Amino acid sequence: MLERVFSGGKTEQRVIDNIKKHIRTLGSASDCFKRAIEGQDKNLMYCVSDLEREGDSIRREIISTIYEGAFLPFLRPNICRFVEIVDEAFDVLEDAAHEFDHMYSKLDPDVQEECVKIADINFKMCELLLLAFETLFTREDLREKTLAIRIYEKKIDEIKIDLIDKMRTREVRGFWEGKILSDFISYLTHVSDVIEDASDYLYIINVSLR
Amino acid sequence: MAELIPFIACILIAFGIGSNDTSNALGICIGAGIIKLRKAVLLFGCFVLIGLVLQGQKVMKTVGKDLLEVTPSVLSISLSISALFIILFNWKKLPLSTHQVLIGGLTGSGIASGIDVNVVSLLKIVLSWIISPLTAFFFSFILYKMMEKTLSRLSFFRIERILRILLLISGILIAYNTGANELATVLGPVIYSGLIGKMQSFLLGAFFVFLGSVLLSSRVIETVGKGITALDPYSGFAAQLGAGSCVLLFTFLGMPISTTYCIIGGISGVGMVKGMKTVRMDLIKKMIINWAVAPSIAFISSFILMRIVRYWS
Numbered sequence: 001m002l003e004r005v006f007s008g009g010k011t012e013q014r015v016i017d018n019i020k021k022h023i024r025t026l027g028s029a030s031d032c033f034k035r036a037i038e039g040q041d042k043n044l045m046y047c048v049s050d051l052e053r054e055g056d057s058i059r060r061e062i063i064s065t066i067y068e069g070a071f072l073p074f075l076r077p078n079i080c081r082f083v084e085i086v087d088e089a090f091d092v093l094e095d096a097a098h099e100f101d102h103m104y105s106k107l108d109p110d111v112q113e114e115c116v117k118i119a120d121i122n123f124k125m126c127e128l129l130l131l132a133f134e135t136l137f138t139r140e141d142l143r144e145k146t147l148a149i150r151i152y153e154k155k156i157d158e159i160k161i162d163l164i165d166k167m168r169t170r171e172v173r174g175f176w177e178g179k180i181l182s183d184f185i186s187y188l189t190h191v192s193d194v195i196e197d198a199s200d201y202l203y204i205i206n207v208s209l210r
Numbered sequence: 211m212a213e214l215i216p217f218i219a220c221i222l223i224a225f226g227i228g229s230n231d232t233s234n235a236l237g238i239c240i241g242a243g244i245i246k247l248r249k250a251v252l253l254f255g256c257f258v259l260i261g262l263v264l265q266g267q268k269v270m271k272t273v274g275k276d277l278l279e280v281t282p283s284v285l286s287i288s289l290s291i292s293a294l295f296i297i298l299f300n301w302k303k304l305p306l307s308t309h310q311v312l313i314g315g316l317t318g319s320g321i322a323s324g325i326d327v328n329v330v331s332l333l334k335i336v337l338s339w340i341i342s343p344l345t346a347f348f349f350s351f352i353l354y355k356m357m358e359k360t361l362s363r364l365s366f367f368r369i370e371r372i373l374r375i376l377l378l379i380s381g382i383l384i385a386y387n388t389g390a391n392e393l394a395t396v397l398g399p400v401i402y403s404g405l406i407g408k409m410q411s412f413l414l415g416a417f418f419v420f421l422g423s424v425l426l427s428s429r430v431i432e433t434v435g436k437g438i439t440a441l442d443p444y445s446g447f448a449a450q451l452g453a454g455s456c457v458l459l460f461t462f463l464g465m466p467i468s469t470t471y472c473i474i475g476g477i478s479g480v481g482m483v484k485g486m487k488t489v490r491m492d493l494i495k496k497m498i499i500n501w502a503v504a505p506s507i508a509f510i511s512s513f514i515l516m517r518i519v520r521y522w523s
Contacts, residue, residue, distance in 0.1 A: 016367070069243035072370060074443050136366040209369045209444055210362040 011070035015062055015079070022058045022086055023133060025051050027126035029093055030191070034119035036097070040106045048097035055090040059083055078208060082201045086129075089194040093122075096187035103184065104177050108170070114163045118156050118188055125152050125195045132202050142206050149199040153192045160189040213282065216405060219289035221418050223308060223396050226296050227388060228254075228422025234469060235384035238446060244374050247428060254385045254427075255420035261389030262397070262412055268464030269394040273313065274402030276331040278320040283519065285403045288315030289396075291512045295504070306504055307468035309395050310339070314508030316399060322516035338465035339501070342456055343475030350452025350479030357448060358483075369444075376447050383454035387469060391457055393419060395466040445484075449476035471501060 029051035036044040062083050066076050107115060132145035163185055172178035236250040245253070274280055292311045299306035313335055320327050361369055397411045406414070453472035460467045474497055 072242045
């Protein structure tokens with residue numbers, strides 16, 4: 001009993017380890033996505049789906065461990081919500097990967113360049129999200145990390161505007177080609193919004209016990 | 211046969227304390243998964259007995275000896291009225307302080323039977339009922355401010371772990387106070403009336419509190435456990451420890467005071483840190499009315515019942 005009280009318990013540690021693993025997996029999926037766009041390699045894009053499935057199983061394990069009784073009940077919904085938001089980022093990334101897979105032709109070099117930039121920022125945001133989560137164990141300022149994530153997100157918004165301007169001038173052969181490309185851009189730029197939501201939620205978790 | 215009445219009433223009250231106060235003390239810890247129900251019940255029973263043996267005497271003397279000379283008839287009527295009110299109020303889900311109905315019942319039946327009530331003692335008790343929630347308010351206010359300056363500076367997960375330990379400590383303190391103050395208030399008149407020996411009453415009282423805890427506390431705890439999902443453990447701890455420390459202080463002084471009212475004072479103290487608007491004044495008003503009405507009703511009922519009994523005998 002005392003060990004559980006003083007050490008915080010094995011279940012809590014399991015949840016913490018799995019949340020880190022979950023964020024790292026999201027980072028791996030983002031990295032894989034970036035490499036697939038860089039090389040315009042549709043086969044490489046399958047790794048995103050594989051990592052999304054892995055992320056799903058990690059999420060299920062985290063939620064079930066929390067329901068076993070990890071953490072104070074007051075914190076459980078917030079931690080679960082954070083994990084769900086991270087999982088949402090996986091889903092959006094997977095949707096972007098699907099759209100990429102369905103594209104009729106390769107991306108134009110100028111569009112590709114912007115997409116690679118966005119994918120790279122997404123990957124960096126995942127790394128920052130992991131660092132932000134790790135500040136919950138230290139006395140470091142979480143605000144710095146969340147602010148950096150917000151700056152990255154703003155950067156992606158700016159790239160998105162440029163990208164949409166470029167897309168408007170581009171000729172498409174048919175409805176589906178245009179729709180798939182447009183959806184691909186939407187999903188790709190939406191990943192950063194979700195990561196920003198996750199970092200905001202981390203901030204809420206952090207202040208909830210103060 | 212008449213001697214059985216205070217016994218039965220006393221058992222009922224002790225049983226009620228066990229069924230209700232386990233959740234007051236350790237409900238948060240059980241709901242938070244810090245401790246399992248079985249262990250919590252055992253821990254509660256142990257600390258009730260420890261509190262009763264180590265510090266119960268002063269409160270027992272105040273209620274059983276200093277306030278008035280307890281006769282068997284006064285004991286029977288006051289305990290029966292108290293047990294009846296406790297059951298009735300619990301059934302109607304209304305908050306009631308065991309101390310207040312007991313003191314009200316004892317003074318009511320005592321005056322009706324012509325026994326001199328020590329007015330100084332009674333005033334001290336009533337004064338402690340007024341001061342104790344205010345003290346708990348002050349304690350919790352200071353504690354919360356201190357926590358903001360110290361605990362809040364630690365990392366999130368460290369705070370979570372420390373809160374687990376602190377919640378258990380404050381729960382144990384409330385369990386200790388239940389024995390040292392609440393159960394002592396019930397057993398004081400029984401012991402000083404000479405109905406039963408000190409050690410016997412300690413063991414029997416603690417046993418029935420434990421029995422109430424084993425048999426009925428799980429349902430109350432289930433409600434508390436579900437209810438605390440949205441409870442902020444940080445504020446909850448400050449309020450509980452502030453109230454617990456306050457009850458402990460008054461136990462040192464030998465004053466029978468209500469943990470419930472102290473917790474209300476504690477919660478208001480924490481609310482005050484967050485701003486006056488967070489304190490629900492309408493609820494506080496209701497509590498003040500209840501605070502005044504409960505001992506008055508117990509006083510009047512015991513007075514009338516004692517007069518009826520004396521008239522017929």
